[in-house]
Amino acid sequence: MEMIKLDYPAEETVPRRVHVGVVGSGDLEVLLEPSNDGQAHVSIRTSVDGYGAIWKNVLDRFFSRYKGAAAIEINDFGATPGIVALRLQQAVEESQS
Amino acid sequence: MSAAVPDLERFLKRRSFIELSARDRAEALLDPGGYHELLGPFDRLHSPWLPMQGIVPQEDDGVIVARGRIDGQPAVIAAIESAFQGGSMGEVGGSKIACALELARQDHEQGIPTRPVLLLETGGVRLQEANLGLAVIAEIQAAIVALRRHVPVVAVISGMVGCFGGMSLAAALCSHLIVTRQARLGMNGPEVIEQEAGIEELDSSDRQLIWSLIGGEQRHAVGLADTLVEDDAVAIAEAVRDAFRRGLPKQPRSEQVKLFLERLAAIDPSQPLDGKALRALWDQGATA
Known part of the structure; x- marks a missing residue:
């Protein structure tokens, strides 16, 4: 198990907190809520060690489009980068609906 | 297959209960609106024991406790998420179920007719939490026995994990047990039996054999489950309402x-x- 922390600048407020996903095989849960300092913070706990660079790529790309000041917590159970991106997108959509 | 067409239409229209997450299952059984989750993921009551062993926890520890109404009456549902650690019972998740049942009992003593429903999709105790998991399963069992004097304690096993170990005993203590054909109910799972007693004793890969012994249809046929229902969220919700309409059984099965x-x-x-x-x-x- 490995812990990864990433921070991003943000411009928009997050309307409401949401929870999506499950810590099941090949899946992850995402907890997205407004952060308290106007910046975005991501805290990842993953079952697969040694993929820090890939996590940073996935999150860099996500935050190139998403500007929410979100505190995101991820519990990952071996999801592929594609699944991670989809779950993040799902969380954003639900937080805006 | 000629008679299959009407069944096919029904099959396509149905909403599979098995394919739902534990959270969606709980919501599907409650009257529309008014779903309210207790100790949800943002309360961050995850297992303290899993990260110590290098295992990623889930923020609700795989147990969803939800309040709402069933047939207009107050209700509480505890649903086990089978995708997380095989639905295993750890200290936190198990305590959530035991406390929900205990609070339902207190409701009844104060004249509030809270209806308890358990969605038991679990391999039993979480081995990483050992005795703490076992202790909390005993608490769940004691809480079921105390509560079933007031109100039917209704359990659903829908599959595909099934209900095993100490939690199979908890299922057996419930007043009314609803199963699907895909459900399994047994003390030791087939893989455990094969590992301990050898493949001559039981071939755990023989699905037809396994379901003929411990599958939902068989458990219903021999009177160890009360209602056999299709894998359909609407049908299961109706079976749950019907179980409460029937009221307390004359004598609980375990007596x-x-x-x-x-x-x-x-x-x-x-x-x-x-x-x-x-x-x-x-x-x-x-x-x-």
């Missing part, structure tokens, strides 16, 4: 000691016994 001792005495362990033969043997003394 029918004489009946089950007679049933066990009727079995000759020196002779091979399959699911079909057990049905024939026990059919004569079917439970009320």
